[in-house]
Amino acid sequence: MIYTRISGTGSYLPGEPVGNAALIAAHGLDSSDEWIVERTGIRSRHLAAAGVTSSDLALEASRHALQAAGRTAADVDLIIVATSTPDYVFPSAAALLQSKLGNINGAAAFDVQAVCSGFVYGLTIADKFIRSGSHKCALVVGAEVFSRILDWKDRGTCVLFGDGAGAVVLEASDQPGLLSSAFHADGSHHGILSVPGQLCGGVVTGDPFLRMDGQAVFKFAVKVLADVANEVLGAAGMTAAQVDWLIPHQANVRIMQATAKRLHIAPENCIVTVGHHGNTSAASIPLALDESVRAGRIQRGQHLLLEGVGGGFTWGATLLKF
Numbered sequence: 001m002i003y004t005r006i007s008g009t010g011s012y013l014p015g016e017p018v019g020n021a022a023l024i025a026a027h028g029l030d031s032s033d034e035w036i037v038e039r040t041g042i043r044s045r046h047l048a049a050a051g052v053t054s055s056d057l058a059l060e061a062s063r064h065a066l067q068a069a070g071r072t073a074a075d076v077d078l079i080i081v082a083t084s085t086p087d088y089v090f091p092s093a094a095a096l097l098q099s100k101l102g103n104i105n106g107a108a109a110f111d112v113q114a115v116c117s118g119f120v121y122g123l124t125i126a127d128k129f130i131r132s133g134s135h136k137c138a139l140v141v142g143a144e145v146f147s148r149i150l151d152w153k154d155r156g157t158c159v160l161f162g163d164g165a166g167a168v169v170l171e172a173s174d175q176p177g178l179l180s181s182a183f184h185a186d187g188s189h190h191g192i193l194s195v196p197g198q199l200c201g202g203v204v205t206g207d208p209f210l211r212m213d214g215q216a217v218f219k220f221a222v223k224v225l226a227d228v229a230n231e232v233l234g235a236a237g238m239t240a241a242q243v244d245w246l247i248p249h250q251a252n253v254r255i256m257q258a259t260a261k262r263l264h265i266a267p268e269n270c271i272v273t274v275g276h277h278g279n280t281s282a283a284s285i286p287l288a289l290d291e292s293v294r295a296g297r298i299q300r301g302q303h304l305l306l307e308g309v310g311g312g313f314t315w316g317a318t319l320l321k322f
Ligand code: UT7
Pocket: 030, 031, 032, 035, 036, 039, 040, 116, 155, 156, 157, 159, 193, 212, 213, 214, 215, 217, 218, 221, 251, 252, 255, 279, 281, 309, 310, 311
């Protein structure tokens, strides 16, 4: 029996943290540190310098993950980058990452576009490749430069997001690692969170900025995060009481607390890192995972429940033994 295990984690945040007060001052926003902290839990975020792209951030996170796994780029035969802010329309950020890593073994490389659920989508896809026996060592990365698609005049969205990347190395193993996964979408909700712009004839048409109905997203997120958590727990024959760490998409501390409560998971078993990096979309789950592994909170053998929700709408979860 072939299983998929996480053999290493890594992450990267660009530059210095930008606190709420500094962000408000820089963009002349009608907002306050108190409002942002109370409604979201976010105190600061990192913003990539001009010219720094998702594949640049992915490269740093990937190097850390490969080092932690004791692997080199030459060992990797599958690269999946989850991003909604790729460097180019094409080629994919994954192909650019492959080149930057110096992986010249012809590893398959492609992007997954499932917004904030992208990382769990990527994990689920890579797991299927590895379990099939077709691939043995996958790099799954979430990397975003959401600062590029924010309307800095829209206080309802621009204070929420940040840039960053997180990565894991997944390897074939005879020991259980990933136990169960589920991913879903309901495109009928596309209007509540989107960047409704296009490139057409050399110009941007439509709206190139992130638009969101925050309250609608909030309600939808809490419901589907609880549902999909129960789905993967049921598939693995486990209960929430057996979960050592819940690692939800890091969007808003209130969403995470509400989800943990619905699942009867204690707040202290829910990993929360959004406070110092904001919502980094597809990067948020592997960022939270890596920080907690490096801090010694997450230990080998523990059960982790990773779950994401985002534009599309998309949502998904992965239950694993670390
Ligand atoms: O990755 C998934 C993506 N997104 C999310 O997960 C976000 C989900 N939604 C949320 O996190 C919350 O809905 C927000 C944090 C976006 C907003 O919090 P809320 O408690 O739902 O606030 P609200 O939208 O109901 O707005 C309350 C008030 C409004 O003013 P009025 O109409 O009551 O006068 C807003 O205009 O807060 C105002 N407001 C702000 N005030 C100060 C909105 N943004 C700000 C701001 N600073 N940055």
